[in-house]
Amino acid sequence: MAIKWSPITEVPLDRGSLSLSNKMIRLNANESPYPPPEIVLQAISASMHEIHRYPDPSGQELKNRLAKKYHVDPAQIVLGSGSGDLIEHIIRGLFHPGREVIIPHPSFPLYQAIAQSISFTIVKTPLHSNGTVNLNSIADNLSEQTALIIICNPNNPTGGYLPLSDIDAFLSKVPEDVAVLLDEAYWELTDAYDDPDQDSIHLLKKYPNLMISRTFSKFYALAGIRLGYVLTPDTSVSHAISQRLSRVMPNRLALAAGAAALSEEAESVYKIYRSMIQRERTRILTRLTQQGLDVFPSQTNFVTFQWEDSEKILPLNNIAIRPGLGMGLAGYTRMTIGQPDDNERVLNLIEESLNPASTIKHS
Numbered sequence: 001m002a003i004k005w006s007p008i009t010e011v012p013l014d015r016g017s018l019s020l021s022n023k024m025i026r027l028n029a030n031e032s033p034y035p036p037p038e039i040v041l042q043a044i045s046a047s048m049h050e051i052h053r054y055p056d057p058s059g060q061e062l063k064n065r066l067a068k069k070y071h072v073d074p075a076q077i078v079l080g081s082g083s084g085d086l087i088e089h090i091i092r093g094l095f096h097p098g099r100e101v102i103i104p105h106p107s108f109p110l111y112q113a114i115a116q117s118i119s120f121t122i123v124k125t126p127l128h129s130n131g132t133v134n135l136n137s138i139a140d141n142l143s144e145q146t147a148l149i150i151i152c153n154p155n156n157p158t159g160g161y162l163p164l165s166d167i168d169a170f171l172s173k174v175p176e177d178v179a180v181l182l183d184e185a186y187w188e189l190t191d192a193y194d195d196p197d198q199d200s201i202h203l204l205k206k207y208p209n210l211m212i213s214r215t216f217s218k219f220y221a222l223a224g225i226r227l228g229y230v231l232t233p234d235t236s237v238s239h240a241i242s243q244r245l246s247r248v249m250p251n252r253l254a255l256a257a258g259a260a261a262l263s264e265e266a267e268s269v270y271k272i273y274r275s276m277i278q279r280e281r282t283r284i285l286t287r288l289t290q291q292g293l294d295v296f297p298s299q300t301n302f303v304t305f306q307w308e309d310s311e312k313i314l315p316l317n318n319i320a321i322r323p324g325l326g327m328g329l330a331g332y333t334r335m336t337i338g339q340p341d342d343n344e345r346v347l348n349l350i351e352e353s354l355n356p357a358s359t360i361k362h363s
């Protein structure tokens with residue numbers, strides 16, 4: 001007789017997009033087009049020589065570095081193997097039968113997938129037409145049953161970003177027993193990141209029900225090592241999340257990479273990458289808008305626009321980007337900002353498909 005597992009509702013996530021060959025031009029998973037700085041690679045190599053030892057289960061050195069960067073207590077930080085993993089545990093941890101989670105739509109598909117898998121009642125709220133989360137609509141849907149609100153800012157898959165003042169005004173209306181998870185996977189790529197006063201970390205002092213998740217996968221170019229963290233208002237929240245995680249993680253290489261990524265030397269390289277991505281973002285947005293396409297303004301390392309032919313044209317040209325259908329944006333395409341030559345190839349293919357008679361090539 002076969003062994004018997006307890007029942008589980010499958011989490012319907014499109015993981016195929018991550019298993020592509022590296023020979024494809026990967027503009028489908030919002031990865032960094034640039035490898036981590038040399039100092040980070042060296043830290044990973046050095047830690048390989050200690051790989052026979054378990055990692056520090058508290059991840060104290062990395063927590064200390066994050067705490068110094070953000071002027072918080074290290075005990076307010078929870079580390080995990082990617083922010084997605086932490087988000088999953090938070091959603092599961094706040095589930096109670098009969099209670100509701102409010103999820104703006106379309107947004108990062110993981111939230112809905114996890115909530116569905118545990119039969120958490122989902123209340124979906126629409127976005128503003130510019131692709132930002134509609135906080136008024138969330139406020140209108142608050143009820144006695146609301147246990148959790150998830151806000152993705154900037155929002156994936158649209159790229160829209162709400163300033164700190166909007167989030168602050170919204171949080172002041174949310175009862176303290178309703179948890180708010182602010183997913184800021186793309187925070188470091190926003191223009192606001194240059195101004196420390198705009199950092200949502202300031203809100204942790206005001207709102208004991210707020211949690212902020214961030215990742216080393218995007219700006220820090222470490223998607224493959226799996227490292228993310230949650231910032232909490234106090235140790236009671238950190239403790240509640242930590243208790244739900246597997247015992248020892250992240251792994252030793254990830255901890256070493258994260259600590260090195262926050263060094264001054266690495267941060268100066270990341271800043272250069274960031275300005276290259278931001279420059280390309282402006283260029284891509286302009287070019288697509290010139291083609292008359294409906295384009296969402298973006299504050300991230302991706303751009304989403306109305307174009308239905310991506311699946312027909314791009315894979316044939318060895319390029320992977322993300323069709324909007326699986327993300328609740330039928331007819332749209334999400335393109336991760338890659339290196340300029342790759343972006344140019346995509347732009348040319350789009351322009352050729354829209355203007356078949358002409359063969360305009362931009363230099």
Ligand SMILES: Cc1ncc(COP(=O)(O)O)c(C=O)c1O
Binds near residue numbers: 083155228
């Ligand atoms: C909005 C958002 N949140 C969280 C994640 C998860 O990132 P990771 O698990 O790599 O930290 C992603 C990844 O694409 C994302 O887009």
